[in-house]
Amino acid sequence: MxxxxxxxxxxxxxxxxxxxxxxxxxxxxxxxxxxxxxxxxxxxxxxxxxxxxxxxxxxxxxxxxxxxxxxxxxxxxxxxxxxxxxxxxxxxxxxxxxxxxxxxxxxxxxxxxxxxxxxxxxxxxxxRIPDARPLQEVLFDRGLSTNLWRQIGAHVRQLHDHCVFHSDLNCRNIMLDTRDRIWFIDFDKCEKRKPGRWARANLDRLHRSLVKTAAQSPNVHWCRQDWENLLAGYADDTAIHIRDEQG
Missing domain, CATH: 3.30.200 (Phosphorylase Kinase; domain 1)
Structure with missing residues (x-):
């Protein structure tokens, strides 16, 4: 740049x-x-x-x-x-x-x-991120694999490890492209912060957005186990490095 x-x-x-x-x-x-x-x-x-x-x-x-x-x-x-x-x-x-x-x-x-x-x-x-859609939109079309939910959790952890506070972390601001690569958008009012409780609050905000999306329609492909898989990926961010090596 x-x-x-x-x-x-x-x-x-x-x-x-x-x-x-x-x-x-x-x-x-x-x-x-x-x-x-x-x-x-x-x-x-x-x-x-x-x-x-x-x-x-x-x-x-x-x-x-x-x-x-x-x-x-x-x-x-x-x-x-x-x-x-x-x-x-x-x-x-x-x-x-x-x-x-x-x-x-x-x-x-x-x-x-x-x-x-x-x-x-x-x-x-x-x-513009090529061929990408919001996670929320994708969930109306299909479910995600256990590994992909773990990848999402690992990517959120990557943000937090770099001290990035996303003020509006929700399933509309997480994007998936056609290769299931994960992206984050909309960083208005976001900032770098010292490690703290805000990371847990970030995860809670994301969870609420997924629960709200699932409540909109019985056709949304999301369940409690998906959230547990995301948390597992967040706790073990080595998954992100494995995915990177695989391309």
């Missing part, structure tokens, strides 16, 4: 110059992507992600939106902080560090900080 900063009338754009030799601020505008036939599609929901292709790379654009009750009256404004501490640039920097450590996360491409009086807006672009 080659992180570089561009400043335009107060707006700060941090980008990977090895992917984007130059950066056009309009790359963060969905309408511009559509007009230039770069836009490929999008997800639904509050944290909508837009897929597009630029410079022979498939990418994902995500605008930062407020949630909860605040989000009903304030869609996307955050109290202004120095650009380096903004949500987008912090996520960009964390992903850069994690990618350098060999963790299974998308490569950050660009992040934008736009000051607006005492507030700011933000966006982030990452490379």
């Amino acid at each position: 080659t992180p570089s900063d561009l400043c335009l009338n107060g707006t700060i754009i941090r980008f990977d110059a090895s992917v984007l030799t130059t950066v056009d601020p309009r790359i963060f505008q969905v309408d511009w992507l559509r007009r230039n036939k770069l836009w490929l599609g999008s997800t639904s929901g509050r944290s909508q992600a837009h897929f597009f292709r630029v410079a022979d790379h498939d990418m994902v654009l995500r605008h930062f939106h407020r949630g909860g009750l605040v989000g009903r009256v304030n869609r996307d404004l955050y109290l202004r902080v120095p650009a380096a501490k903004s949500r987008a640039l912090r996520e960009f920097d964390l992903l850069s560090e994690m990618h350098a450590e060999g963790l299974p996360v998308p490569l950050p491409v660009a992040a934008q900080f736009i000051p607006f009086g005492p507030f700011y807006r933000a966006d982030i672009i990452t490379q």
